[in-house]
Amino acid sequence: MTEQEARRMRRARFEGLAHLVVEPLHRYLLRRTSADLVDDVLSETMLVLWRRIDDVPGLGTDAVPDPADVLPWCYGVARGCLANARRADGRRLRLVERLIRTHEDAPAADADHSELHAALDALGALDREVVRLWAWEGLAPRQIAEATGLTANAVSIRLHRAKARLAAHLERKDAGRPGHKRDEGRSSQ
Template sequence: MGADPERRFEELYASSYRPLLGYALRRCPDPDDAADVVAETFMVAWRRIEEVPQEDEARLWLFGVARKVLANQRRGERRHEQRTAALRAQLAASPLVAELPGEDFSQLGQVFRSLPEDDRELLALVAWERLSPSEIAKVLGTSANVVRVRLYRARSRFARRLAEAGVRHSRAVAFEGSRL
């Protein structure tokens, strides 16, 4: 590596900010919460910069931390730190972020949201983050084989619920852009 912690963090921030923001915005209805997820995740990375892996695995490591931050938020923790004030203002000024669609009320969206949270996140990591099972394994801290089994079950549950809802699902569980 060779870089000092400051330089390493700056490089990490530059390369990972956008995917991490996207990850957070896709999971937080409120952009302010997404800003907090980004801030808290990078704060952990800064504290533990020696532990952050190199290159693309850094992004996976950050997603793993962001999962925990999101879990804290879902447990009711909300804090809009002063340090995110400028970022929140920037997000609010962005037409793209300010006009993000709300919940998808299509049948597919409703069935997707009815899935257990673990299933949803697993399918989202594939379809939204376009991660392979081995990459997801790094995010979740488990093995690729475990991920494959869990993915199979999640997709089966999703397909079953789609069928129960009368949705033709031959393509609905296809994962655009995924490496499955």
């Protein structure tokens, strides 16, 4: 048997199985979860059945399998896929709750970072990405090199130069020395 014939037989077995189990699995899932989740879980179930077509008990080389032989195992697959979907929903909900709590705990008046963002925007796209990976994501130059496709040495050089340009840009915005008034220390006479 050639590989192409084997694929055709596998596909025919799956199509026969799918034709037999799609409706019962759809009804099974409708009784157990919300209507908006049914199609996603059913799709995931069918994907697992495709991947594990050789493991389905009662599914021989016959084009039409016996429902009593294959449905119980397929229900078990659907049950597992539904459990996975529920766990994923739970994780998403916990994340949203955590983000809401974090947002509520944040200080009411956020600091104005518009000058910093303007200074970042003045950098080239690659330099801006290198700085953000370093400052916001906490990556080392070696890790940034892996993420950007540069060498670690090139990242270090770009980072050094970008930080210098940022400092110069931010210093121009605030020409006076921090904490000092312009006329401080001069006599008024």
